[in-house]
Amino acid sequence: METTVPARKKITFSGIQPTGVFTLGNYLGAVKNWGPLQDEYRCIYSIVDLHAITVRQDAKALREQALRCYALVMAAGIDPEKSILFYQSHVPAHAELSWALGCHTQFGELSRMTQFKDKSAKHADNINAGLFTYPVLMAADILLYQTDLVPVGDDQKQHVELARDIAGRFNGVYGKTFVVPEPYIAKAGARIKSLTDPTVKMSKSDPNPNSFITILDPPETILKKCKRAVTDSDMQVRYGEGKDGINNLMTIYSVITGKAFDAIEAEFEGKGYGDFKTAVGEAVAEELRPVQEKFRQLMEAPDYLKECYTRGAEQAAALAERTLAKVYKKLGFVAKG
Numbered sequence: 120m121e122t123t124v125p126a127r128k129k130i131t132f133s134g135i136q137p138t139g140v141f142t143l144g145n146y147l148g149a150v151k152n153w154g155p156l157q158d159e160y161r162c163i164y165s166i167v168d169l170h171a172i173t174v175r176q177d178a179k180a181l182r183e184q185a186l187r188c189y190a191l192v193m194a195a196g197i198d199p200e201k202s203i204l205f206y207q208s209h210v211p212a213h214a215e216l217s218w219a220l221g222c223h224t225q226f227g228e229l230s231r232m233t234q235f236k237d238k239s240a241k242h243a244d245n246i247n248a249g250l251f252t253y254p255v256l257m258a259a260d261i262l263l264y265q266t267d268l269v270p271v272g273d274d275q276k277q278h279v280e281l282a283r284d285i286a287g288r289f290n291g292v293y294g295k296t297f298v299v300p301e302p303y304i305a306k307a308g309a310r311i312k313s314l315t316d317p318t319v320k321m322s323k324s325d326p327n328p329n330s331f332i333t334i335l336d337p338p339e340t341i342l343k344k345c346k347r348a349v350t351d352s353d354m355q356v357r358y359g360e361g362k363d364g365i366n367n368l369m370t371i372y373s374v375i376t377g378k379a380f381d382a383i384e385a386e387f388e389g390k391g392y393g394d395f396k397t398a399v400g401e402a403v404a405e406e407l408r409p410v411q412e413k414f415r416q417l418m419e420a421p422d423y424l425k426e427c428y429t430r431g432a433e434q435a436a437a438l439a440e441r442t443l444a445k446v447y448k449k450l451g452f453v454a455k456g
């Protein structure tokens with residue numbers, strides 16, 4: 120009798136840093152896209168707290184943010200029964216593989232990373248080695264799980280490409296060890312811009328809170344931030360060159376409502392920016408309402424959250440240790456007795 124081997128479900132891995140309450144940028148560019156992948160893929164998602172300390176953090180605030188971040192990811196649609204959701208620091212294999220991969224990554228490659236250049240400019244008083252080797256840890260995060268697909272915002276594309284290069288190089292030297300992952304970048308919303316300077320990306324660690332909308336902002340704050348968003352003096356809602364602020368608001372509105380840019384232009388034909396900004400604010404508030412509601416419920420169930428992240432770490436560690444053992448063997452380390 121012929122037996123058919125079921126195809127292995129493809130694996131996705133992605134992470135988010137608990138460096139603050141995540142923003143509309145993190146949500147539209149990454150986390151919102153994670154949920155729909157859960158039925159088709161074996162999804163592995165991590166709160167990447169090891170990455171967060173590349174920038175100086177207050178320990179108490181980081182712990183609280185990390186707990187909220189876990190609940191927020193669940194509130195945004197990640198079901199821990201379907202996906203593996205865990206804290207990076209709970210699985211030591213991430214740091215261990217990072218060391219091994221760091222010994223196979225060139226100084227010159229890391230020097231070219233734009234995030235390193237941006238972050239070292241922003242934190243000139245703390246350009247630490249971790250900030251420099253961040254992409255190696257990210258490569259370890261991805262490669263540990265034999266990941267096929269990495270759903271990220273556009274800003275992380277360069278890091279995923281480096282992970283691909285490292286995987287290819289390691290496989291070339293030691294024989295097939297890692298799956299070479301592909302970035303998975305949403306067509307729309309992959310780079311949401313700051314509301315106060317629409318030439319730069321919206322970031323949760325931006326010192327100006329008016330520059331971003333957080334997932335937990337109340338509707339009146341969202342509306343206020345949208346109304347204050349920097350635009351231009353053209354007064355026409357249309358997507359075009361030199362209209363970064365309006366382009367950004369149109370992108371947000373389009374990703375949330377599913378409306379195409381020309382439909383949005385028609386909807387606001389002859390209307391001022393005030394009406395448009397109000398519509399964007401209301402759409403964002405409505406989109407986030409169920410996420411905020413679910414988040415509040417989860418935060419009232421700390422034991423349940425703990426159960427989820429404990430199980431998540433066990434599941435992740437089992438997979439990660441398998442890859443790490445394979446790597447150590449290929450590198451020539453003596454096996455544990």
Ligand code: AQP
Nearest residue numbers: 136138144145148149271272309310311321322323324
């Ligand atoms: N503005 C953005 N638009 C679209 N996607 C974005 N992402 C981040 N900002 C935007 C995506 O969100 C995921 C998680 O990001 P992260 O927390 O791991 O780190 P980050 O990219 O450095 O995000 P922030 O908000 O700018 O954090 P801080 O301020 O701490 O550095 C990633 O998939 C990212 O692409």
